Structures are given as structure tokens and as C-alpha cells.
Amino acid sequence: xxxxxxxxxxxxxxxxxxxxxxxxxxxxxxxxxxxxxxxxxxxxxxxxxxxxxxxxxxxxxxxxxxxxxxxxxxxxxxxxxxxxxxxxxxxxxxxxxxxxxxxxxxxxxxxxxxxxxxxxxxxxxxxxxxxxxxxxxxxxxxxxxxxxxxxxxxxxxxxxxxxxxxxxxxxxxxxxxxxxxxxxxxxxxxxxxxxxxxxxxxxxxxxxxxxxxxxxxxxxxxxxxxxxxxxxxxxxxxxxxxxxxxxxxxxxxxxxxxxxxxxxxxxxxxxxxxxxxxxxxxxxxxxxxxxxxxxxxxxxxxxxxxxxxxxxxxxxxxxxxxxxxxxxxxxxxxxxxxxxxxxxxxxxxxxxxxxxxxxxxxxxxxxxxxxxxxxxxxxxxxxxxxxxxxxxxxxxxxxxxxxxxxxxxxxxxxxxxxxxxxxxxxxxxxxxxxxxxxxxxxxxxxxxxxxxxxxxxxxxxxxxxxxxxx
Numbered sequence: 001x002x003x004x005x006x007x008x009x010x011x012x013x014x015x016x017x018x019x020x021x022x023x024x025x026x027x028x029x030x031x032x033x034x035x036x037x038x039x040x041x042x043x044x045x046x047x048x049x050x051x052x053x054x055x056x057x058x059x060x061x062x063x064x065x066x067x068x069x070x071x072x073x074x075x076x077x078x079x080x081x082x083x084x085x086x087x088x089x090x091x092x093x094x095x096x097x098x099x100x101x102x103x104x105x106x107x108x109x110x111x112x113x114x115x116x117x118x119x120x121x122x123x124x125x126x127x128x129x130x131x132x133x134x135x136x137x138x139x140x141x142x143x144x145x146x147x148x149x150x151x152x153x154x155x156x157x158x159x160x161x162x163x164x165x166x167x168x169x170x171x172x173x174x175x176x177x178x179x180x181x182x183x184x185x186x187x188x189x190x191x192x193x194x195x196x197x198x199x200x201x202x203x204x205x206x207x208x209x210x211x212x213x214x215x216x217x218x219x220x221x222x223x224x225x226x227x228x229x230x231x232x233x234x235x236x237x238x239x240x241x242x243x244x245x246x247x248x249x250x251x252x253x254x255x256x257x258x259x260x261x262x263x264x265x266x267x268x269x270x271x272x273x274x275x276x277x278x279x280x281x282x283x284x285x286x287x288x289x290x291x292x293x294x295x296x297x298x299x300x301x302x303x304x305x306x307x308x309x310x311x312x313x314x315x316x317x318x319x320x321x322x323x324x325x326x327x328x329x330x331x332x333x334x335x336x337x338x339x340x341x342x343x344x345x346x347x348x349x350x351x352x353x354x355x356x357x358x359x360x361x362x363x364x365x366x367x368x369x370x371x372x373x374x375x376x377x378x379x380x381x382x383x384x385x386x387x388x389x390x391x392x393x394x395x396x397x398x399x400x401x402x403x404x405x406x407x408x409x410x411x412x413x414x415x416x417x418x419x420x421x422x423x424x425x426x427x428x429x430x431x432x433x434x435x436x437x438x439x440x441x442x443x444x445x446x447x448x449x450x451x452x453x454x455x456x457x458x459x460x461x462x463x464x465x466x467x468x469x470x
Contacts, residue, residue, distance in 0.1 A: 004149075004429070005037040007058045008141055011049045011089070012065040012105065018042045024134035032138060036060075036145055046089050053096055054357070057433025060145050061101035063137075064089055065129070094122040096357050098230060099428050101144050105129045151425050152220040154418040156208060161198045169204040170411065173197055201414050211236065211412045212405045221421045228428045229354050230364050231371070231389035233397075235404065238416045241348045241386040242268035243407045244372040245316070248388065249276040250403040251396065252342055258312035260305055264294045265318050266346060281309055286465035291458070295465040296327050303335050310339040318346040319363060325463060326350070329366035337367065342392065348374040351387070355431030358439060364391050381423040385416040 010025070012018040022042040029038050038060075043049050053059060066086040086104050093102060101124045108128045124144060127137055167174045176197030179189040189197070201208065209216035218236065226234035237244045245268045253259055255277025261269055264285040273280050283305055286295040297317070306315065315336050320326040333343045345363035351373035353359035363371040369392035375381040390400075426434075446457045461469075 003037055005058050006039070006060040006145060007056055008038060008040050008061045008063060009049060009052055009056075009059060010040055010042040010063045011044075011046070012042065013044050015044060018044060020132070021134075024132060025138055028135045028138035029142075032135060032142075034142070036142065036149070038138070038142055038145070046092075049089070050092060050096070053093060053100070055436075057430070057436055059097070059100065059432075060148075060429070061103065061141055062093055063103045063105060063127070063141075064093075066104050066106045090123055097432060098122065099148075099228065099355060099431070101141070101148065103127060103141070148224075149425060149429055150224070151418075151421040152217045152224070153209070153421045154221075156217045157199055157201075157414055157418050160201070160205060160207060161195065167201075169202040171200055171202065173200070175200075196415070199415055199418070203411065208414060211238065211417060212408055212410065218417060221417070221424070225387060225420070225424045226389070228424050229373075229387070229389050230362065231391055233390040233395065235388040235390070236417055236420045237372075237386040237388055237404075238384055238409065238412045239386075239407060240376075240384045241346065241372045241374045242266070242271070244386050244388045245269055245344070245346060246272040246275055247400070247403045247407055248344055248370050248372070249273070249278060249314075250406075251400045252344075253278045253313045258309055260309060260312050260315040260341070262297050262317055265316065266348065269316055269346070278313075281305060281312060286467040288463060288465040291463070293323050293463060293465075294321065295323075295325050295463070295468055296321065298467045299328065299332065302332050306332075306335045306339060306341065310341070312339075312341050314342040314344055316344040316346060318348070320347075320350045322349060323463065324349075329361070329363060329368065333367040342370070343368045344370040344372070347371045348386075349377055351375050352378050352427065352431065352435060355427050356435035356439075359435070364389055367391075369393075375420055375423050379423040380426050381419040382413075382416050384413075385420045385423070387420065 008025070010018060010021050012021060019042070022040045025040040029040065041052070043052065049062070049064075053062070064086050086106075090102055090104070093100060102122060104123055104126045106126050106129060108130055125140065173179055176189050176194060179185050179197070182189075203210055207216070209218040211218055214222065222234050222236055225236070226232065237247075245266070249259070249269075249272035253276045256279055258281055259273060259276075259278040260281045260283065261273070262285055263282045272278075283297045283301060285297050287293075288295060296319070302315075302317075306312075315332075317327060317329075317332070319329060329345065336343050343363075345368045347353070347363055350359070350362070353362045354365075369390070371389040371391075373387045373389065375387050376383045376385045449455050449457050
């Protein structure tokens with residue numbers, strides 16, 4: 001089995017100090033337990049650091065000196081100029097790679113001056129520059145990366161399966177016992193594999209928590225997903241994004257209240273209108289008649305209708321579309337919020353976007369209140385496994401929970417929940433690397449197809465309908 005390889009970047013402007021730090025930390029990594037294959041690399045400038053952050057797929061953490069200076073061109077050490085502050089660099093790092101753990105090296109005597117400012121940013125911790133406790137630093141960084149790589153629900157599910165307990169509860173196949181050895185249906189057992197049945201358990205197992213009232217490992221897994229995807233709260237859905245959209249509608253909209261929506265949305269949105277009793281305000285999508293593709297609703301149409309219907313409770317859009325077109329969401333979200341309208345974005349096909357700067361900003365980063373994602377469509381989750389991400393500052397959790405439970409089976413498939421936990425882990429730990437490779441392959445395929453002189457890959461200008469080009 002392939003083993004992980006992790007890189008941690010150290011940024012310090014003094015060559016000798018940097019060399020000593022990297023040498024000491026690598027020695028600690030070799031001497032101590034290192035299951036993640038951690039190794040340290042160093043650079044002296046912010047420019048070099050940002051270049052590595054944008055290219056090194058195995059990077060998991062960054063250790064930044066709180067002030068980065070450069071020598072003047074003549075090498076006079078008395079004439080240094082400030083490259084960037086730690087806060088500025090941390091902000092640039094998190095804009096590029098929000099999944100990375102970020103630590104800062106500070107002078108102990110300046111702790112009171114910088115710590116409050118640093119922790120207003122996405123900083124995970126700090127170390128004193130004067131203390132060269134390389135083993136201690138390594139242990140903390142190693143533990144933090146291992147924490148991010150945990151899968152609380154999946155781990156607990158495996159633990160229970162390895163206990164090999166007899167099942168005196170549903171489901172009726174009893175860990176596959178009803179199938180195994182049968183002259184009629186044993187082939188199904190053999191085809192699916194034993195663990196599919198071993199892990200198909202009842203909610204009667206307390207250590208595996210409850211999807212309808214999570215307080216244990218499911219709650220923990222959802223909290224880790226929220227952090228990874230940039231949400232205040234995240235909920236696992238085992239009935240797909242179709243159900244997720246309906247849950248949000250019934251939480252936000254009372255019968256007769258207005259919902260602004262794209263007429264070309266997923267059918268679950270139309271079903272949600274029926275179930276919630278919402279009064280739909282339909283918007284027509286732009287149409288590329290040459291290729292038969294529906295695009296976004298033109299921005300001017302959206303802004304006009306938001307202004308025209310300030311009494312609407314919510315607006316829902318699909319971004320990206322089935323054909324990969326997405327909205328410039330920030331001005332749309334701002335306009336809706338200015339009139340008290342909640343914004344829901346169906347990101348069924350865009351759940352990977354958080355993990356590479358080429359695809360961001362995500363809906364939540366643009367200010368949306370809710371985003372629904374079909375994790376099973378574009379990440380490594382089983383079919384029907386989806387997530388609901390919530391950033392609504394006035395989120396009514398009790399009402400949401402009642403609607404969520406109304407649509408959720410009391411016998412959820414634990415394999416689906418485990419796959420969501422694992423999909424979050426993979427996206428957080430190697431999403432950037434995999435997406436970078438995907439972009440490279442897409443470019444390579446594009447060039448090869450175009451080189452045939454017979455076929456041509458459509459570009460953005462081809463795909464965009466005329467109504468949204470201007």
C-alpha cells in the first residue's frame with residue numbers, strides 16, 4: 001500500500017538560521033515516529049514560499065517567521081528592507097491553500113504584541129524563535145497533521161467491525177450470514193465482499209452515534225468537514241443533494257413566501273417549491289442556441305429581480321452548472337443580503353472547488369448562507385452521500401433539525417456516512433495535488449484533441465451564451 005509523503009515549509013530570511021532549523025527538524029523526523037513521511041524544506045523569501053505553495057502537492061503545513069527581511073543588493077546587513085509581515089503572508093497563504101496548517105515563529109519578548117493579531121487570522125499556533133526544541137516542534141506539527149487526517153466515524157466503524165460481535169438487531173442479513181453459503185444468493189455475497197455486510201449496521205449500536213441526533217463520532221466528523229469546507233456547520237445527508245435542497249427550503253420558507261430561482265435548476269428545487277408551498281419567482285437562464293447549452297441567469301436579470309422582489313425569503317442558483325459554468329457570486333450575494341434575502345447555492349457539481357485556487361471562490365467564500373454539495377459526484381463518496389454547509393448567521397438549528405429528520409431515514413446506511421468522512425479527509429490531505437494533476441491532464445488532452453485538426457475543444461467564449469458575455 002502506498003504511504004503518504006508530507007512536506008512542511010519553513011520560511012526564514014536568515015540563511016544560517018534556516019539551515020539549522022531545517023536540519024534540526026529533519027533530524028527529529030528521522031529519529032521519532034513518522035508514519036506520515038514528514039520532511040522539511042526551507043526558503044528565505046515570501047516569493048519562493050508562495051511559488052512552492054502553488055506547486056508542491058505534498059505540502060501540509062507552513063512555518064513562517066513573523067517578520068521577513070531581505071538584504072539590499074550590495075549585501076549590507078545593516079540595510080534590510082521588510083519583505084512582508086507574517087500577517088500579510090498568512091493571508092496570502094490561506095487565500096491560496098486554506099487547508100494548510102500555518103504556524104508562526106515569533107520573538108518571545110514580542111509575544112504580547114503579535115499573538116492577538118496573528119490569531120485573528122487563520123494561524124494554528126506559534127513557536128518561539130529562540131527555543132530550538134526541534135523534537136518538540138516536530139511532535140506538535142506531526143500531531144496536528146495526524147489530527148487533520150483522522151476520520152472519526154470511519155475509524156469507529158472499523159473498530160466495531162473488528163470486534164466481530166454477533167448481530168441481534170437489523171439489518172436482516174446479519175453481517176451477510178443469511179447470504180453466505182446459500183446455493184441461491186451466495187454469489188451476491190461473494191461479489192459485494194464481506195465488509196459491505198459487516199459494516200451495514202443498525203442505529204442500535206450506540207458507539208456509532210446517530211445521524212438524526214449526532215453527539216459522538218458523527219458530530220465530530222461533521223465538525224471536521226465544516227472546517228475543511230469553510231462552513232460554520234456541516235451536515236451529512238444520505239439521501240443526496242435532492243433531499244438537502246428540500247430541507248433548506250422547508251427551513252427558510254413558509255407557504256406563500258417568495259423564492260427566487262433559476263428555471264433551469266435541478267428538479268429537486270422544483271419539488272422543494274411544492275413541498276414548502278413557496279411562491280416561485282422564476283428566472284430564465286441564458287441559452288447558447290448554437291450548442292444547446294444552458295448558462296447562468298444573466299447578472300443584470302438577477303440584480304433586477306432581487307431589487308424587484310425585496311420581500312423574497314431566499315434565492316437559489318446552481319453554480320457550477322452541469323456544463324461547468326459558474327456565477328460571479330459576490331455581487332449577487334451582496335445584493336440579496338442588502339435586502340435580507342438568504343442565498344442558497346446548489347454546488348452539486350462543485351464540491352471540490354475549495355481545494356484549489358483555480359476553482360475558487362466557493363459559494364461560502366462569496367458569502368452564501370447555504371451550499372449543498374453532491375460529494376458523491378465529484379469526490380470519493382458513495383452514491384447518495386452529500387453535504388449541507390451552513391454559514392447563515394441567523395441559522396435556526398431546531399427548525400432545520402426537524403426538517404432534516406423529516407427527510408432522513410431512521411436507518412441510514414453507515415457506509416455512506418463513512419464515505420463522507422473519508423472523502424473529506426482525501427480532499428483536505430491531497431485534494432490540491434489531485435486537482436493540480438487533473439488540470440494538467442485537461443490541458444494535455446485539450447492540446448492533443450486540437451492537434452488533430454478534425455476536432456476542437458470548446459473554449460469558454462464558445463460556451464457562454466451571448467446574454468452573459470457583456
